Amino acid sequence: MLSVQGLCKTFQEKQKQRWKTITVAKPVLNNVELTAKSGRTLAVLGANGAGKTTTLRCIAGMLSFEAGDISMNGLTAKSGASWRQQIGYLAGTTRLYPRLTVAENLHYFGTLYGMDKTSIQQRIEQLDQQLELGKALNTRVDACSTGMHQKGNIARTLLHDPQLLILDEPTSGLDIMASTRMLEVVKRQRDADRTILLSTHHMHEVAELADDVAIIAKGKVAFNGPVQHLGQHAEDIHQSVTKIIQGVGV
Amino acid sequence: MMTIFWKEWRDILRDRKTLISLIVLPLLLTPVIMAVAIGVGYLASEKSAAERYTYTWTSEPISEFEAQLQASEYFSPTDAVADVELSGSGTELTAAFDTGDLQSALGRRLYDLVDDLNLQYANNTLAEFNLSLADLEPWSMSDRDISGASEVETFSSSIIGLILPMLLMVSVLATSMSLAGDLVAGERERNTLETLLASPAPASQVLLGKWLMLSSAGIMSALLMMGSLSLFLIPAQLFASGDIADAFSAWSPALLANTLLLAIPIAILIAGALLTITRSAKSFKEAQSQASLVFILIYIPIIFSMQGILDPTLLVLAIPIVNYPVTIQTLAAGDLIWWMPLVAVLSNLVVALAVGLIYAAKVNADELLNGS
Numbered sequence: 001m002l003s004v005q006g007l008c009k010t011f012q013e014k015q016k017q018r019w020k021t022i023t024v025a026k027p028v029l030n031n032v033e034l035t036a037k038s039g040r041t042l043a044v045l046g047a048n049g050a051g052k053t054t055t056l057r058c059i060a061g062m063l064s065f066e067a068g069d070i071s072m073n074g075l076t077a078k079s080g081a082s083w084r085q086q087i088g089y090l091a092g093t094t095r096l097y098p099r100l101t102v103a104e105n106l107h108y109f110g111t112l113y114g115m116d117k118t119s120i121q122q123r124i125e126q127l128d129q130q131l132e133l134g135k136a137l138n139t140r141v142d143a144c145s146t147g148m149h150q151k152g153n154i155a156r157t158l159l160h161d162p163q164l165l166i167l168d169e170p171t172s173g174l175d176i177m178a179s180t181r182m183l184e185v186v187k188r189q190r191d192a193d194r195t196i197l198l199s200t201h202h203m204h205e206v207a208e209l210a211d212d213v214a215i216i217a218k219g220k221v222a223f224n225g226p227v228q229h230l231g232q233h234a235e236d237i238h239q240s241v242t243k244i245i246q247g248v249g250v
Numbered sequence: 251m252m253t254i255f256w257k258e259w260r261d262i263l264r265d266r267k268t269l270i271s272l273i274v275l276p277l278l279l280t281p282v283i284m285a286v287a288i289g290v291g292y293l294a295s296e297k298s299a300a301e302r303y304t305y306t307w308t309s310e311p312i313s314e315f316e317a318q319l320q321a322s323e324y325f326s327p328t329d330a331v332a333d334v335e336l337s338g339s340g341t342e343l344t345a346a347f348d349t350g351d352l353q354s355a356l357g358r359r360l361y362d363l364v365d366d367l368n369l370q371y372a373n374n375t376l377a378e379f380n381l382s383l384a385d386l387e388p389w390s391m392s393d394r395d396i397s398g399a400s401e402v403e404t405f406s407s408s409i410i411g412l413i414l415p416m417l418l419m420v421s422v423l424a425t426s427m428s429l430a431g432d433l434v435a436g437e438r439e440r441n442t443l444e445t446l447l448a449s450p451a452p453a454s455q456v457l458l459g460k461w462l463m464l465s466s467a468g469i470m471s472a473l474l475m476m477g478s479l480s481l482f483l484i485p486a487q488l489f490a491s492g493d494i495a496d497a498f499s500a501w502s503p504a505l506l507a508n509t510l511l512l513a514i515p516i517a518i519l520i521a522g523a524l525l526t527i528t529r530s531a532k533s534f535k536e537a538q539s540q541a542s543l544v545f546i547l548i549y550i551p552i553i554f555s556m557q558g559i560l561d562p563t564l565l566v567l568a569i570p571i572v573n574y575p576v577t578i579q580t581l582a583a584g585d586l587i588w589w590m591p592l593v594a595v596l597s598n599l600v601v602a603l604a605v606g607l608i609y610a611a612k613v614n615a616d617e618l619l620n621g622s
Contacts, residue, residue, distance in 0.1 A: 060448050062444070062448055062615060063616055064615055080450075080452060081451070081452060082450070084448065087448070089445075089448035093444060094442075095441040095442050095445065096445065098442075099261050099264035100257075100264070108257050112253055112446075112451045113449060114450065
């Protein structure tokens with residue numbers, strides 16, 4: 001189970017004044033508390049700039065934080081490489097190396113995750129069957145379509161068979177087919193007892209995939225509970241989420 | 251770290267623009283520049299040696315000067331349009347010609363003739379009093395080079411001392427600058443840095459891998475440039491003649507190898523400085539403009555120390571960057587003492603490692619991910 005307790009994060013922003021640049025502390029997260037269980041999907045919702053991506057990046061071990069604890073399976077986010085070893089991170093913005101083929105990208109990241117060549121190859125074959133990578137494997141990423149690129153990106157995220165999947169707006173910019181494939185992947189991973197954190201602005205994805213919901217507003221968790229408490233359908237959830245965010249003030 | 255190093259090489263070698271700046275330019279451009287420079291110099295000297303000028307008098311000819319012109323192999327009279335129109339009377343001569351033609355040695359040749367006339371006149375006048383020029387100017391001096399180097403060797407070593415450090419540093423700086431912006435800021439712009447930092451590779455290892463790659467690219471560029479220079483020098487030494495052949499007489503494989511070895515710590519230093527400065531840039535373009543600062547910081551001391559005003563003392567050789575041209579010049583002149591390159595290499599290496607360690611140790615994950 002993933003546990004986030006008392007997470008606080010402040011960015012040091014540089015602001016240019018007339019003759020000099022000054023650093024201003026900008027608090028982004030203030031005592032964020034979350035739990036996500038194995039085999040369940042926690043949807044992390046909120047307005048733009050609320051702190052969703054920062055929360056997910058702190059959990060992924062990519063950003064440092066001033067206070068709080070993030071732990072799972074006896075490790076904490078400050079454990080460094082061994083923490084990141086159990087996480088698969090995919091954001092709508094993350095890209096593969098354009099001048100390498102998809103397979104070369106997978107070999108590269110597999111090596112960074114400490115996998116040997118044989119296990120990388122075996123895993124690529126498995127992912128090829130699951131995701132139908134096909135020709136994309138040996139195609140340079142800059143020659144791949146958006147959908148093929150996203151397939152490769154999903155394969156990269158699942159390559160080391162992570163326990164925790166962090167998906168930050170993974171369907172942003174994708175067409176309907178690629179989005180559907182993405183949602184299927186999430187379902188399959190949830191069924192395989194993985195813990196999933198999903199940040200999205202699409203309420204139909206929340207209705208279809210989420211078991212639990214955390215709403216972040218102004219750097220704090222404004223709601224954390226089962227999705228049923230917000231409604232059964234996408235429209236109901238949308239109204240509930242809007243009310244909660246407006247209640248806190250954006 | 252090595253995984254990142256090899257991936258960076260593979261990635262860079264897939265980029266045509268980078269391939270051109272990294273491999274094709276040092277291989278082709280250096281011999282082309284050298285060949286053009288030498289060709290122009292050769293043609294100019296040949297032209298100057300073979301040039302003939304026509305003259306005409308617009309006044310009554312001055313008989314003494316006319317005799318000088320007829321005795322000269324460079325001048326012939328003409329009735330048509332002449333290169334130079336001469337006029338005057340008594341001992342006053344005026345020459346009218348186009349002084350804008352810098353390739354022409356016409357003016358120098360005319361002044362030489364006047365000098366000869368003056369000398370003849372002075373000798374004749376002094377002879378009437380049983381004197382010679384030596385009686386009026388009794389003091390003379392001659393110099394003797396105790397280094398054992400001939401005039402030709404000195405000329406060649408001074409040419410090499412200027413060209414070699416300049417070409418090598420241009421090559422290392424151009425390659426390193428073209429790649430540095432792509433390695434961190436370029437990754438950030440393409441959104442691949444986020445993917446990389448989500449992996450278990452620590453940020454410091456990511457940066458060290460990139461530093462290693464950039465250093466090796468700079469060294470490779472220097473190596474390619476030296477290789478292409480060597481390939482060019484063999485035929486140049488075989489077929490060139492005159493001043494051109496003299497200029498190349500001090501080139502040797504040992505000199506090229508030593509120059510390359512001395513460049514290695516500087517390539518590492520340049521890579522560290524470039525990555526330290528550009529790693530917070532938000533875009534490739536911003537990184538490129540920041541990299542130009544490193545170019546200035548490195549190249550100005552090199553140009554300064556190439557002027558030959560610094561002696562290879564322990565203090566000078568301990569100054570990073572500055573010590574490079576000084577050591578090459580001393581090496582080319584044959585005055586090198588064994589500890590000199592050692593001090594230069596150690597000094598550059600210590601600063602390079604210090605820059606690199608500060609670069610990797612002071613890494614801040616937030617800054618690396620978002621830029622500043």
